Each structure stands twice: as structure tokens, then as C-alpha cells.
Amino acid sequence: MCRSIYLQTGISAALLLVGGVLRHLGHADIADRLWLLASAVVLTGALIDTFMAILRREIGLDVIALLSIGGAIALQEYFAGAVIALMYASGRTLEQYAENRARREMSALLGRAPRTANRYEATGLAQVSLEAIxxxxxxxxxxxxxxxxxxxxxxxxxxxxxxxxxxxxxxxxxxxxxxxxxxxxxxxxxxxxxxxxKAEDSTYSHIVHLVEKAQQSKAPVARLADRYAVLFIPLSLGIAGIAWLATGDAVRALAVIVVATPCPLILAVPVALFCAMSRCAQHGVLIKHGSAIEQMAQVKTLFFDKTGTLTGGKARLSGILAAPWVTQEEVLRLAASLEQMSSHAIAQAIVAAAHERGLELTIPTSVTEEPGAGLAGRVGNVSVAAGTRAYVSAQCEKPAWPADLMAQTGEEGNAAVCVAIDGKMSGLLQMADEVRLDTPRAMRLLRAAGIGRIVMLTGDRSDVADAIGGLLGVDKVMAQQTPASKQETIALARADGAVMMVGDGINDAPALAAANVGVAMGARGAAAAAESAQLVLLVDRLDRLASGVRICRKARAIAIQSAIAGMGLSVGAMLIAAFGYLPPVAGAILQEAIDVAVILNALRVLRLEKTSPAARLPHDEVRRLNAEHARLVPIIDRIRRLADRISALPPPAIAQELLWLNDALHEELLPHESSDERHVYPRVASLIGGDDPLASMSTAHREIFRLGRKVETLARNLLSDGQSETALHELRHLLYALEAILRLHFCQEEEMYHNLSA
Missing domain, CATH: 2.70.150.10 (Calcium-transporting ATPase, cytoplasmic transduction domain A)
Structure with a gap:
């Protein structure tokens, strides 16, 4: 089809030009024949397109083009017919160009798909097909x-x-x-x-499959354009008929039809919506079906799955509780050393947390594992057990201290791994599926984009779901949901308007299919979820969904704006033609100008949500900054432990801890904050923009320095003047305050850096 449109344009342009030369040389008959041929070539193409549209049960907007070109031939206005034919063909060529440009980013994914890989074999390196890997x-x-x-x-x-x-x-x-x-x-x-x-299960293969389905989907023209076309076609024919009946001049009727061809509806609307698909693809949001753009632009209610969507979907160490006779580092080191022998996800998370803290792990011996319950073995000369409370309690004495902490851990939505050392319950590792760094920002951006109601659907327990929902400020939490109940909830909500559902698991697939717009976390979600959804997030960033919503809303507005403006201009031109002030040839040129104007307006969608690479923080720099925080977290943990135990420590131990505290403040914490203020914040401020965007963050730095100086002064006095109860009490309060603001400040910075790397 693409080649035929280009061919029609080329033939009609050549015949019109040659005919004009021959007419100038006095060969009027030959010129008329060439112009007739030019009209016939384009007319034939329009007839075929109209017939194919009728077979697809679509409204053939090309019918006006047929009438105008056919009318020019019938009235022997051969030059006008050739001009109309060229304007029509060139308009379709422009439409095809704009559509191809809009599809370019998705097509690039298919064109660059690898076909082979270099595999090491016994005889050396060999290039083999991907299917062989x-x-x-x-x-x-x-x-x-x-x-x-x-x-x-x-x-x-x-x-x-x-x-x-x-x-x-x-x-x-x-x-x-x-x-x-x-x-x-x-x-x-x-x-x-x-x-x-395998190749067929790989990330890129999955994305290519989704892109192929998106490209095979029906062009998103019918719903929006054809609603207006139902009114526009009768209006055009009505004005032409009245002009003919009132004046008896068929040329006026032809001029009216000409300025209505080709209608901006068949150009501007699909161009705007295809451009929206392109822009969304560049933001990592793959729209599989064009009709989803219009639906997404009207969504007011948004449903979220919890695990793997709002949260990371993986357990992470969120806290360590230790008995008075052992340090937190030792509890983690011994537990992680033992957990090296397990393939359980929580065991791997504990080992990863120990590596992040730079702890030296030991290979355990005599390890026994009860699947789903825990492990026991020896780490060096120490016997260690780690797992559920029931498993560990069966192998050691049962102290009272973990009971309340276990209950608190459950209420906060965390899992607990108990640790026993040499037959004594000695520690508790709190594991949590933490809220993703980009989730709070995504919530704010989605509400700003026009989402009025956000609901969390989850199969998790009510206490866990309420804790996460309250933290994120969702409008409603629906816990303990089955796949069937999720689907039913979505179906009921659709009665009140367009609904969007976001999920990642196999259990979310029915709900995604039931929603007006289903969104799958394609970067790491289940294939069933991606197959059921209309949109797929190709990157592991929930905040990109807000970009997709904004693009779809603005694209729909531009599409409607282009259609209404084009129709308004065409109606104005039709009225002028009806009164005899616009002949067919001039009308054809004017209509071409209208088409160009509305297409250029529609192409504005390609500039939506564009950001310069210079306006983002490089991922490597974000990782470096987060690594610095990870290096300092053990110091913050030790500050908290010192505050908890300072009254129970003997004077020599207090003196040793205070010396460590002074060194940590002078050599680690305060220099880090000072470096951030001097080197990192100016760069970040330039990315955010505004006069002083990091004023509140700098205020936190000043408070950290103030507390640090007070802690340092009080610690120095305690070392020189003796350890009074009042001074120790004051130091405890200062340590708690310093620990709290450092943790909050680190979280704020990490979210800010993460958002700037989007």
C-alpha cells in the first residue's frame, strides 16, 4: 500500500506537469487526456481503498475524494481533476510518512534483534544461532x-x-x-x-514479541475519527447539494466537495495517535493496541497489585535486633554464613545484606536444613540455627525478649528470621518486601496527571496491606483478594468509567484482561500478565506509567484539536466555495494547505515529554552515591545501639565507644555530608531547576552538623569530666536524634537521586 501511494503521487504529479507544458505549447487535447489519466490513476486507488474499507465494515472517508475526482471528470474539468488527484495522493503520502515516522522507534526494536551468539565450545569459540543456546x-x-x-x-x-x-x-x-x-x-x-x-524466554525476545503484536494491531483511527466522520460526510454532501440546487451550477458543488477532500480526520487523528505510541515506547511504555490510547486518556480509577508492583517483590533485610550479649553485626555475620548453604530467597537476601555491609563470611560445616523452616550448623566454633521461631525455639532455650518483637514485626508486614547462637536465642533479622523507590513519586505524578482514585488490590494479609496502603496514601485497600475476586472488582468498577489495572503476576492476568487498560510490569513480570495487558512497562520504573498517561491525554487532546480545526477550516472553505468565490483548482490547493497544517499540528505529539540526557543523573553516579550511603549505614546502626545500651555499659566500654564516635563523626559522617553539600547538591540543583530547589535538604545538612557538634562536645566532656547520669541521658537523646535524621535524610536523598535518573 505504501508503494502504491507513492507511485500514484509520482504519476499524477508527472502527468499534471507534462500536461501543463503541452497545454502551453498549444496541444490542449493531449493535455486534457494526460490530466484525465492522472485523475483516473488516483481514482482507481481511491476506489480500491474504499472497497477494502467497506469489507472491513469501516466508514470510507475516501468517498468524498471519489465524488470530487469523479465529478471533475464528469464535468470535463480535467485540469481541476488532475490537481485534486495530486492533492489527494500527496496528502495520503504525507499521512504515510507521518505514520512511518511515528512507528520508527518500535520498528527499530525488531530490526536490531540479534540472530546469533558467540559460544565457547571444546574446540574454541563458535558462532551459533540463538536457538542453540x-x-x-x-x-x-x-x-x-x-x-x-x-x-x-x-x-x-x-x-x-x-x-x-x-x-x-x-x-x-x-x-x-x-x-x-x-x-x-x-x-x-x-x-x-x-x-x-533460552532465547525464547529472554527479555528481548519477549519485548520483540510484544512489539510485533502492537504493530499488527488495528490502526487507532476508527473510534475517534469515525465519530466525527458520521456528521462530516453528510454535511459536506448537503452543502454541495444546496449550492447546486440554488444556483444550478454543478461546478460550485464540485468546488464544495473538493475543499472537503481529503478530510483532516483521515490524516490528523491517526498521526497523533501513532505518534503517541511512539513517544510512549521511548519512555518504556509499550502500547499493544491503539485503542488503549483513547481509553488511557480517560481513566479516572487506577487499581494496583501490591507485591512486585508497588513493592520490590523481593525480601530485603530491614532491621536487626540483637540480644544484649551479642552485636548486630555478629548476628548477621553468623546467620549469613549459615544461610550460604540454602537456595531460599530469604537466605539469599540475608547473604546479600551481609556482603553489602562488608562482613567476612565463613563456610559453615555440619549443616542440616528443614525446607521452609530453617537451617542449623556450625560456623567456626559456634553452633548456629536460623529460621522460623518454631524451628529455632525447638533447638534452644526460649527467652521472653523476642515475643513482643515478633508480634511487632508481623504487624509491620515484615517476616522474621530468628537466630540462635550456642543454644541461646540471640537475634532477630527483620525481612521486608520494601516499597519501591519510585512508587511514591509515581503516585504523586499519577494524581497530578488526572487519576482521581487509586485502589490497592492484593492477596496479602489485611495488616500487611493496610501498612503499605497507609504508607502510600492510596484511597482504598482491598486485601486477601483471589484472582477471581480481583477480576470481579474490576468489572464492577468499569460501570463508573474507564479503569486501569497494574500488575505483574500470573494471578493478575484475569484482572488485567478485565480492565479497560491493563498494564503489565513487563521488565520482570510474568509472561501471562504481559499477554493479558494492553500496555507493558518495558523498564522497571513504575513512574514511567505517569509519563504514558500524560502523553495519551495530551495526544488525544491534540488529535481532537486537529480534527476540529481541520473540519472547521474545511466547512469555512466549503461555504466560500458554495457562494462561488472558490473555484475547484484553488479549493484543492487550499484543502492541501489545511491538511498540511493539521498534520504538522498532530506531529507535535512527537515532542511531548521530551527530556535532554543532560537533565538526568547518570546511573553510575546514582550507584556511587547509594554505595556511599550503604558504607555509612553500619555507623548509623552502631549509633543507635550505643544509644540503646549506653546506661548499661561499664565506664571503660563507654569511653571506648565515645572515642569511636568522635572518629566516626570526624572521618566519615560529617565529611560525607560536607562533600554532598559542596559537590553533589550544585549538580542536582541544576537538574531540578529553580532558584534554590534543595533548601530543605541543605537545612537537614545543617541540622546534622549541629547535632554532630553537640554529640562531639558532650562526648568530649564525658571523657574528660566523668560520666554523670545526666550527661549520659542527654547524650542518649542526641544520639537518637542524630540517628533518626540521618536515616530520614539518606532515604530522601536516595529517592531524589533515583527520580533524577529516570
Whole structure:
């Protein structure tokens, strides 16, 4: 179809030009024949398009083009017919160009899909098809190559370009052991990786499959354009008929029909909506069906799944509680050493937390495991048990101290791993599925984008769901939901307007299919969820959904604006033509100008939500800043422990802790905050914009310095003048205050850095 449109335009332009030359040379008959041929070529194409539209049970807006070109031929206005034909064909060519441009980003995904991989074999390196790659194969990725399959990095470091999947323009570095997604590009030296999935199960293969389905979906023209076309076609024919009947001049009727062709509806609306699909794809939001754009633009109620959508979906160490006779670091070190022998997700999270804190782990011996309950074994010369309270309590004495803490942990939605050392209950590791860093920002942006009601649907317990829902400020929490009840809830909500559902798991698939707009977390969600949804988030960023909503709302507004403006201009031109002030040839040129104007207006969608790469914080810098925080967290933990135990410590131990505290403040914490204020904040402020966007964050720095100086002064006095109860009481309060503001400040900074890297 694309080639035929271009061919029609070329033939009609050539025949019109040659005919004009021959007419100037006095060969009027030959010129008329050439102009007739030009009209016939385009008329034939329009007839075919109209017939195909009728077979698809669609309104054929090309019917006006048929009448105008056919009318010009019938009235022997051959030159006018050729001009109308050229204007019509060139308009369709312009439409095709705009549509192709709008699809470019999605097509690029398909064009760059890798077909082969370099696999290490017994005889050396061999290039094999992707279908031959199996989990466990060792793969070489050369500089500039696309990572062909999901896998684990075996080399010490890799720098990759993730722009095709995430929009991040700068290379991102990964360390040995990191998981790499297929579809990213090696931006530095060659590296080795271990395949962990088959090609058909890889991230990029899944995305390509979704893109292919999106491109095969029906063009998003019918609903919005055809509603207006139902009125526009009779209006055009009515004005033409009245002009003919009132004056008896068929040329006037032809002029009216000409200025109504081609209608901006068949140009501006699809261009705007295809451009919206393009812009959303650049933000990591894949729209599988064009009709979802209009639905998404009208959504007022949004349903969220909890686990894996609002939260990270993985357990993380959120707190350590230790008995008086052991430190928190020792509890974590011994538990993590033992948990190295388990493949359970919580065990892996405990080991990861110990590595983050730089703890030296020991290989345990004599390990026994009760699946789902816990492990027991020896770490060095110490016997250790870790797991559920029932499992650990069966192997040691039962002190009273963990009981209240266990109840508190459950109320907060956390899981608890009890740790016994040498037969004594000695610690409690609090594990939580934490709220994603981008979730609060996503909630704020979605409400700002026009979402009026946000509901959390989850199969989790009511206490856990209420804790998360209250933290995020959702309008309603619906806990202990089954897949069937989720689907029923969505179906009932649709009676009040368009509904959007966001989820990631297999159990969310029925609800996603039931919603007007289902959104799947495609970056790490289940394939069933992505298949059931109309939208797929290709990047692991929930806040990108707000960008998609804004783009769809603005694109729909621009589409309607273009359609109404085009129709208004066409109606004005029709009235002028009806009164005899606009002949057919001039009308054809004027209508072409109207078409160009509305298409250019529709192409404004391509500029929506555009941000410069310079306006983002590089991912490597964010990781470095977060790593600095992770290095300082153990110091903050120790400040809290000192505050908890300072009254019970003997004077020599207090003196030792105070000396450590002075060193930690002078050498670690305060220099870090000072460096942030001098070096990091100016860069961040320039990205945010405004006169002083980080005033409140700088105020937190000043408060940290004030508390730090007070703690330092009081500690110095205690070391020199003796340890009075009043002074110790005052120091405890200062330590609690310093610990609280440091934790809050770190969380604020990490969310800010994360948002700026979006």
C-alpha cells in the first residue's frame, strides 16, 4: 500500500506537469487526456481503498475524494481533476510518512534483534544461532555487540548501553555476578557471560514479541475519527447539494466537495495517535493496541497489585535486633554464613545484606536444613540455627525478649528470621518486601496527571496491606483478594468509567484482561500478565506509567484539536466555495494547505515529554552515591545501639565507644555530608531547576552538623569530666536524634537521586 501511494503521487504529479507544458505549447487535447489519466490513476486507488474499507465494515472517508475526482471528470474539468488527484495522493503520502515516522522507534526494536551468539565450545569459540543456546552456556559478547540472551556476567566488569530498553543515554557499569538483560549493547571491552535462559524466554525476545503484536494491531483511527466522520460526510454532501440546487451550477458543488477532500480526520487523528505510541515506547511504555490510547486518556480509577508492583517483590533485610550479649553485626555475620548453604530467597537476601555491609563470611560445616523452616550448623566454633521461631525455639532455650518483637514485626508486614547462637536465642533479622523507590513519586505524578482514585488490590494479609496502603496514601485497600475476586472488582468498577489495572503476576492476568487498560510490569513480570495487558512497562520504573498517561491525554487532546480545526477550516472553505468565490483548482490547493497544517499540528505529539540526557543523573553516579550511603549505614546502626545500651555499659566500654564516635563523626559522617553539600547538591540543583530547589535538604545538612557538634562536645566532656547520669541521658537523646535524621535524610536523598535518573 505504501508503494502504491507513492507511485500514484509520482504519476499524477508527472502527468499534471507534462500536461501543463503541452497545454502551453498549444496541444490542449493531449493535455486534457494526460490530466484525465492522472485523475483516473488516483481514482482507481481511491476506489480500491474504499472497497477494502467497506469489507472491513469501516466508514470510507475516501468517498468524498471519489465524488470530487469523479465529478471533475464528469464535468470535463480535467485540469481541476488532475490537481485534486495530486492533492489527494500527496496528502495520503504525507499521512504515510507521518505514520512511518511515528512507528520508527518500535520498528527499530525488531530490526536490531540479534540472530546469533558467540559460544565457547571444546574446540574454541563458535558462532551459533540463538536457538542453540542453552542455560549454562558460556557466551562472549564483543565490543559493540548486542547482548543476545539473558545471563550472568562472568567478567570483572561490563559497561553497557541500555538506551534501547530504558532510555538511559549514558553507559551503565555492572560488576561480576550481575544479571544482564538481552537487548542491551556492549559499550566497552568484550566480556563473558553465562546464559541463564533460552532465547525464547529472554527479555528481548519477549519485548520483540510484544512489539510485533502492537504493530499488527488495528490502526487507532476508527473510534475517534469515525465519530466525527458520521456528521462530516453528510454535511459536506448537503452543502454541495444546496449550492447546486440554488444556483444550478454543478461546478460550485464540485468546488464544495473538493475543499472537503481529503478530510483532516483521515490524516490528523491517526498521526497523533501513532505518534503517541511512539513517544510512549521511548519512555518504556509499550502500547499493544491503539485503542488503549483513547481509553488511557480517560481513566479516572487506577487499581494496583501490591507485591512486585508497588513493592520490590523481593525480601530485603530491614532491621536487626540483637540480644544484649551479642552485636548486630555478629548476628548477621553468623546467620549469613549459615544461610550460604540454602537456595531460599530469604537466605539469599540475608547473604546479600551481609556482603553489602562488608562482613567476612565463613563456610559453615555440619549443616542440616528443614525446607521452609530453617537451617542449623556450625560456623567456626559456634553452633548456629536460623529460621522460623518454631524451628529455632525447638533447638534452644526460649527467652521472653523476642515475643513482643515478633508480634511487632508481623504487624509491620515484615517476616522474621530468628537466630540462635550456642543454644541461646540471640537475634532477630527483620525481612521486608520494601516499597519501591519510585512508587511514591509515581503516585504523586499519577494524581497530578488526572487519576482521581487509586485502589490497592492484593492477596496479602489485611495488616500487611493496610501498612503499605497507609504508607502510600492510596484511597482504598482491598486485601486477601483471589484472582477471581480481583477480576470481579474490576468489572464492577468499569460501570463508573474507564479503569486501569497494574500488575505483574500470573494471578493478575484475569484482572488485567478485565480492565479497560491493563498494564503489565513487563521488565520482570510474568509472561501471562504481559499477554493479558494492553500496555507493558518495558523498564522497571513504575513512574514511567505517569509519563504514558500524560502523553495519551495530551495526544488525544491534540488529535481532537486537529480534527476540529481541520473540519472547521474545511466547512469555512466549503461555504466560500458554495457562494462561488472558490473555484475547484484553488479549493484543492487550499484543502492541501489545511491538511498540511493539521498534520504538522498532530506531529507535535512527537515532542511531548521530551527530556535532554543532560537533565538526568547518570546511573553510575546514582550507584556511587547509594554505595556511599550503604558504607555509612553500619555507623548509623552502631549509633543507635550505643544509644540503646549506653546506661548499661561499664565506664571503660563507654569511653571506648565515645572515642569511636568522635572518629566516626570526624572521618566519615560529617565529611560525607560536607562533600554532598559542596559537590553533589550544585549538580542536582541544576537538574531540578529553580532558584534554590534543595533548601530543605541543605537545612537537614545543617541540622546534622549541629547535632554532630553537640554529640562531639558532650562526648568530649564525658571523657574528660566523668560520666554523670545526666550527661549520659542527654547524650542518649542526641544520639537518637542524630540517628533518626540521618536515616530520614539518606532515604530522601536516595529517592531524589533515583527520580533524577529516570
Amino acid at each position: 542453552q542455560p549454562g552456556d558460556r557466551i562472549l559478547v564483543r565490543a559493540g555487540d548486542i547482548v543476545p540472551i539473558d545471563g550472568q556476567l562472568l567478567s570483572d566488569v561490563a559497561a553497557v548501553d541500555e538506551s534501547a530498553l530504558t532510555g538511559e543515554s549514558l553507559p551503565v557499569s555492572y560488576a561480576k555476578g550481575s544479571m544482564l538483560a538481552s537487548g542491551i549493547i556492549n559499550a566497552a571491552d568484550a566480556f563473558d557471560m553465562l546464559a541463564t535462559r
